Each structure stands twice: as C-alpha cells, then as structure tokens.
Amino acid sequence: MTDQTKLHLHGKPIEGFEEVHEHISPLKSYMAVFGALLVLTGLTYAVSYMSLGPASLPVAMIVALAKATLVCMYFMHLKYDDRYHVFVFLSTLIFVGIFFTFTIFDLQSRDKLSEEQGTFFMKEYDREPPPPPVVIPHGEGHGEGEHGEGDHGESKAGEGKADKMGEH
Amino acid sequence: MSTDHSSPKAHRPEGAGEPHAFMAHHFNTPGQQAGAAKFGMWVFLATEILMFSGLFLAYFIVRMHYPDMVLEAHEHLNKVAGGINTVVLITSSLTMALAVRAAQVGDTPAIKRNLLLTIAFALTFMVVKYFEYSTKIEHGMLPGKYYNAWEHGYAIQGSPHIFFAVYFCMTGLHGIHVLIGIGVLTWIYLRAGKGHFSPSYYTPVENVGLYWHLVDLIWIFLFPLLYLVR
Numbered sequence A: 001m002t003d004q005t006k007l008h009l010h011g012k013p014i015e016g017f018e019e020v021h022e023h024i025s026p027l028k029s030y031m032a033v034f035g036a037l038l039v040l041t042g043l044t045y046a047v048s049y050m051s052l053g054p055a056s057l058p059v060a061m062i063v064a065l066a067k068a069t070l071v072c073m074y075f076m077h078l079k080y081d082d083r084y085h086v087f088v089f090l091s092t093l094i095f096v097g098i099f100f101t102f103t104i105f106d107l108q109s110r111d112k113l114s115e116e117q118g119t120f121f122m123k124e125y126d127r128e129p130p131p132p133p134v135v136i137p138h139g140e141g142h143g144e145g146e147h148g149e150g151d152h153g154e155s156k157a158g159e160g161k162a163d164k165m166g167e168h
Numbered sequence B: 001m002s003t004d005h006s007s008p009k010a011h012r013p014e015g016a017g018e019p020h021a022f023m024a025h026h027f028n029t030p031g032q033q034a035g036a037a038k039f040g041m042w043v044f045l046a047t048e049i050l051m052f053s054g055l056f057l058a059y060f061i062v063r064m065h066y067p068d069m070v071l072e073a074h075e076h077l078n079k080v081a082g083g084i085n086t087v088v089l090i091t092s093s094l095t096m097a098l099a100v101r102a103a104q105v106g107d108t109p110a111i112k113r114n115l116l117l118t119i120a121f122a123l124t125f126m127v128v129k130y131f132e133y134s135t136k137i138e139h140g141m142l143p144g145k146y147y148n149a150w151e152h153g154y155a156i157q158g159s160p161h162i163f164f165a166v167y168f169c170m171t172g173l174h175g176i177h178v179l180i181g182i183g184v185l186t187w188i189y190l191r192a193g194k195g196h197f198s199p200s201y202y203t204p205v206e207n208v209g210l211y212w213h214l215v216d217l218i219w220i221f222l223f224p225l226l227y228l229v230r
Helices: A027-049 A055-074 A082-118 A143-156 A160-167 B030-065 B067-074 B077-103 B106-136 B160-193 B203-227
Strands: A007-009 A012-014
Touching: A027 A055, A027 B077, A027 B203, A055 B077, A055 B203, A082 B030, B030 B067, B030 B106, B030 B160, B030 B203, B067 B160, B077 B203, B106 B160, B160 B203
Parallel strands: none
Antiparallel strands: A007 A012
C-alpha cells in the first residue's frame, strides 16, 4: 500500500483497514470457559439441595451472574470488544434495576399507605382462587373428564367459575 | 447491499483495493461496517433484556406474594429435564463460539460443522421442552383459567395457576427465541455453504452468535429461578 491509502478515523491514521480487527481467542480458553460453566451448573444444583433458607435465592443468583459474566466476557467477546458495547449492555441493568426497585417498593408499601390513609386497597391479587382440592374417593388418581366432573359436583356447588372450567 | 464499487458514491480511499463482496458503499472500511453492525446487535440485545425483565419482575412479585405456593408448585417441574436443557444450551453456546472462531480464522468446513452441532443442540432443547410441556398439559397444570390440575389428582395449595402462567410465559418466550435461533442458524449455515464468509467478512456469523449467547444467558437465569426454588 502506498501513502495515498492512508485513512483517518477520529483524526488518527489507521493501518490495515481492509481487515476486521478482532481478538481471536485460542481454543483452549473456550474449553476452559465451557468447563467452568458446567462446574457452575453443578454448583447451582448443589446450592438448591443445601437448604440455605432465605440465603438460597441470593446465592443462586450470584452463581447465575458468574455464569452470565463468563458467557458475556469470553463467548460474546466483551472482554476484547469495544468498551462502548459493554456500556450499552450494562446500561440495561440500570433500567432493569429502576424497574424492579420501584415496582417492588410500591407493592410492599401499599399496605402501610392504605392503613394510614384508610383508602380502599384490594389485597387479593388473584381474581378467583381455584376450587379447593378434591379428595378422590376411588383408587385411581388420574381421572378422565367425566370423573373429574363427578367429583366436582360433589365438592361444591357454589363456585360458578370452577363449574365453567370443569366443563370442557 | 451494493457491490458497485466503481460507483462515485463509494466512499473508498484511493488505491484501497477491492473490498469483500458484501461491502456496502456507504462505509469506508470493512472494519467500520462490521463495527456498525455489531453495535446495532448490542442495542437489540439490550432491548431483549428489557423485554424479558418484565417477566422476571412478574416472577419475583409472584414469589413475594405466594412464597409457599411457588415452593410447592415448582416441585412439579422436571428438574432433570431442566438440568439437561441447561447443559444442552451451554454446549450449544460453546459450539456457536467455535463457529465464530472458525469464521475468524477462515475455516469454512469448521463453521458449517459447528453450526450444525449448534442447530442439533437447539433442536434437542426443543424436544426436551416438548416433553415437559406435554406432561404439564396432561396434568392440567396450565396458566390462569385453564388450570385444572385438581381434576388430575394434583392438589397444590394457594394459587398455582399464577405460577404456571409465569412458567409458561417465561419458558414460552424463551422457546420462541430458540425457534427463531434455529431459523437464523440455518440461514447462516446455508450462507457458509455458499462460501460467503471470510476473515474480512463474518458479521452475520458473529451477530447470530451474539443472539444465541443471549438465549443461553436468559436460560441461565430462568433455570434456577423456576426449577430450583428453595
């Protein structure tokens, strides 16, 4: 290439502009990340059987975040990529955070607000609960449609919604 | 996509030589074109995360209001099937990453081989999902007003129809993404067969790869939340 082929980007001369400049990771690193992901999947399983109580959700989420970070950094090449792509991707976390925080804050503080102000607040979120579980008198558990309806008639007559659902 | 490089509109520096066949005339360099396409892909992935975040929030609200019901209802999900699908998706992510790497080094047979493996894993995922869904449907564990598990001898306390609504919406939207993924993977497989990709042009492989990794990312969060509640 001669001097005429100089190309400027952001005021800086750039070389070799006919090529796409990307970091090519060695095969070994992909295999290592894959192995780590499998180990972390095993860990997710293990955590769920450890009965950590209220800590289990945060621990499971931390393991999932670690896996997500590995996938983003190595499989999606964010580690070697334009930093702006990292910014675009992580900026969603800010908005998801606002979305989650305000919604949950709102739902958790409604009780208190309605108590203080005496305003009406519907506490039942589900429109109608499903009918109470029916004790099946016969031996076989997996009833057919007619079987279910028969049981249903015995259990309760007053639930119109449940009747409708039992019909089909 | 214009291949008319003699066009006066072609913003090519003098003496820059012939670019790859998929160079659009409004870009200066292949690098610039690839960068623009990739940036667009990342913006799209950001909107995907925002779309799924609504469902994740719905899940957390249900869990907040009905902790006992969620705990009881999730026992009816097949943990083994979910675990198999997790491993399948992670492996498909690896083969996808290897396909992108093969494109970077210009190894077309390896691109095709890895893409075929990725498609095979995606189909495996959908087959497992099919068996899971049909079991749920058989047991009447359906969303909202369609829920009728009590007719099949399953008594879950609380409001399990809400849990199964969330379950079907989240895994359903994810499953639609897997199906779309199979479609675009097939598309780039066919293009690889035509020899379209080279180290100076592999943008479609890379962007489909980014999409596929996102599908994997979402499953990484779905699996512990839905299947492994404690």
